[in-house]
Amino acid sequence: MATAGQDNYFLPRHKDESNRLNFQHKFLVDICGGSTIHESIPKDNLTAIADVATGTGVWIQDVKSILTARDPEKARKYYAFDISDAQFPDPAAQDGIVFALHDGRQPFPEEFHNQFDLVHVRLLVSGLKTPEYKQVVDNLVPLLKPGGYLQWEDLSMESFINYEGAQEFADHPCMDTMKLICEVQINAGAPANVPQTIYEAAKSNSDLTDVVLNVYNTKDHPDKTEIVRQWILKTFDSLLSSILLRTGMVATEEECKKEREKRKEHLLDSYQKGYVPHGSLGMVLGRKVQK
Incomplete structure (x- = not known):
């Protein structure tokens, strides 16, 4: 495994985590x-697309499939960047997408400047401190061609705690873990509302225009209740080990496993009693000014 810098990422980068991302x-x-x-x-104007913090590359692989289906003959370039290559697909499965190491907190090489019609980012909520969001936005904008688009989706951690339906379960032990997961990341320097922080960073960049923040809430999709529950359960499982060990709440891997399983049982018990851990995601969109 190679990396392009030191990161604050709380999530692991093993096969199970790759499966969760997919x-x-x-x-x-x-x-x-x-x-x-x-x-x-x-979409018809997109001939060069970059995905930053790509992880497994699932987003850009989907985009390649969508755009190829629209016009199989059009030549396009696809790049996927990440601080670590641990979750990159095997070379045989990269399907013409260029996967490369890069830490988005650092400026990109000039060879990538003014090259892309669309630059995408998703879910750096567990990886950046508050001031670093502006650093990343300011490093992404030079990648865009004039008129090119930025699209970034991320989570508001505070929305999962403040959701009105969660108040009914305020005394349930599952809420201790929900708060722990959010508070540990916030105490490590992450913003409580990541989409708003990205929006403010994008608005402050003079080379971006038409900046908007669209907010989406899982509670608006009652048909996806069970998927929401499974999503949070899987995220619990991925985050808890790192958080329990980093905070010193447990001293050994064996203690960590026991504590993690206990907390997962609390969450499953809350599901049986009707709890749905709803929260919001925000999508920030912006366009590079024409000069």
Whole structure:
């Protein structure tokens, strides 16, 4: 495994986590309006696309499939960047997409400047401190061609705690873990409302125009209740080990396993009693000014 820098990421980068990221892709697309590329972005004009913090590459692979189906003959370039290559697909499965190491907190090499019609980011909620969001936005904008689009989806951690339905379960032990997961990341420097932080960073960049923040809430999709529950359960499982060990709440892997399983049982018990851990995602959109 190679990396392009030191990161604050709380999530692991093993096979089970890669499976979780792939599992949640379609769910997140459905929650955020149902289109992998936002409907306001003209798809026929996209000939070069970059996905930053790509993880497994599931988003850009989906985009390649969508655009190829629209016009199989059009030549397009696809790039996928991440601080770690641990979750990149095997070379044989990369399907013409260029996967490369890069830490988005650092400026991109000039060879990538003014090259892309669309630059995409998703879910850096567990990876950045508050001031770093502006750093990343300011490093992404030079990648865009004049008139090119930025699309970034991310989570508001506070929305999962403040959701009105959660108040009924305020005394249930599952809420201790929900609060723990959010508070540990916030105490490590992450913003409580990541989409708002991204929006403010994008608005402050003079090379971006038409900046908007669209907010989507899982509670608006009652047909996806069980998927929401499974999504949070899988995220619990991925985050808890790291958080329990980093905070010193447990000292050994064996203690960690026992504590993690206990907390998962609390969450499953709350599900049996009707709890649905709803929260919101935000999508920030912006367009590079024409000069």
